[in-house]
Amino acid sequence: MAKQSLRILQVLRAPVGGLFRHVADLTRALSAKGHSVGIVVDSLANDAQTEGLLLGLEAYAALGIHRFPMPRLFGRSDLSTPFAVSALARRLDVDIMHGHGAKGGFYARLAAYGRNRAEVYYTPHGGVLHFPADKASGKLFHRIERTLMAKTSAIIFESHFAEKTYSALIGAPTCPGKVIHNGLRPDEFMPVEHRSDAADFVFVGELRALKGIFQLVEALADTRHPDGRPPNLVMAGDGPDRAELEARIAELGLGARVNLVGSKPAREVFALGRYAVVPSLAESLPYVVLEAAAAQLPLISTRVGGIPEIFGPTSDSLIPPGDAGALAATMNRMLADPDSAETEMRQRLAHIEAQFSLARMADAIEQLYRGAQ
Incomplete structure (x- = not known):
């Protein structure tokens, strides 16, 4: 198994809450292992803690922290941001793109349609799993999930519950899937x-x-x-x-x-x-x-x-x-x-x-x- 350091781009929407905490912890841990990590976040949404949290990650994000507009549901930026993320991945020559949450996973996997060599991983973090299958929004998001599975190297579920819910709502993944629980610092x-x-x-x-x-x-x-x-x-x-x-x-x-x-x-x-x-x-x-x-x-x-x-x-x-x-x-x-x-x-x-x-x-x-x- 190769032991060289990896170039990794973590993609998420809002830099707040438990999802961001997961990405922040993972970024620090991967950096400590010698990997080069970059972060893509939304430029539209933040809270009182956002700037301080991102500033605290700069020392661990050797590939930089990059902001693009990512509307919570659908918006005009959804037509342009995937191209920008794809271009960034090519410029940074990343090995791995890891999308977190519904919108982060959407952008990371759409970016994979561009001319870059990165493998694409996806962690739902609830996200699309919170949209009911009998609602129009749920049907749309679930259809998108099934389509983007072809561009997914593996899905990482943070719980067995998420894995079962994903299969029930969207279908059993056609790509590899693995449950890896969130973890805490000592x-x-x-x-x-x-x-x-x-x-x-x-x-x-x-x-x-x-x-x-x-x-x-x-x-x-x-x-x-x-x-x-x-x-x-x-x-x-x-x-x-x-x-x-x-x-x-x-x-x-x-x-x-x-x-x-x-x-x-x-x-x-x-x-x-x-x-x-x-x-x-x-x-x-x-x-x-x-x-x-x-x-x-x-x-x-x-x-x-x-x-x-x-x-x-x-x-x-x-x-x-x-x-x-x-x-x-x-x-x-x-x-x-x-x-x-x-x-x-x-x-x-x-x-x-x-x-x-x-x-x-x-x-x-x-x-x-x-x-x-």
Whole structure:
């Protein structure tokens, strides 16, 4: 097997969220292995953290960070950006193009129709899997996926759930496919130190209905400590449903019990709460679940997407999505029996330490890349 360094171009749309975190971690790990990496991101979308995050990657992106317009759904740039990415790949003489998410995968594989020699890999990261097959948008995206499979060297699924969902919606891949779980850095397995005034529960995620935020505050209204005290909640993040969430919090009379702290790094927020809650209605393989478990917080989550793969031997504790009553009952049990919550957390920690390390993830992806050489 060839051992020479590779020239790799990572292609994604928005440089935010878990998908970007995955690309950033992979870029650093591949750079440390001696490979030259470049990044292509959207020039249209960013948030308050975007510039700092990209700046922090410059030292690891030997092939540069390049921006092209990438509309979230469809737009005029979809006719020009694939040609620009293809030209960039030729100019950089890359061995590998790796598209992440629906739009990153779209551009990377369309670029493969150009005159360049790169092998093309694709990781859905949820993306196209969130479009239902009975909707016009889903039918269109799924048809595009089936067409672009001919230009795909391999599909990397971040969970067995994603692999099964892809096959159910789009069809079994005609190219090689492999499940490679997301991984965490060694420092992320250090226990978080809670502040003395930490809340009982903490939520980290986008403030939109899909994340189960309304069921969470409704459950909080029905949650009590064994001595009758009402517990409190810190919610970190921002999103399109923030105003509606604030209205619902006021309607439930929870204004003094819910603290919305805005968008902050996950570990910083974990110090603000003793028990993490991830009540999502749909997910792929969310980093926040891995991060909370690695930070050694007892954790409540829903049985969606690849979360059972993260929970491993503790997956029986997962609850149905969208069920505020079940969520409240689990929150009450955790408050009433913290020792059991601690024991379960230790079991889960051992599982993710063994299965979800960054070194394991990067080694597996590098090996897959080299298989094309």
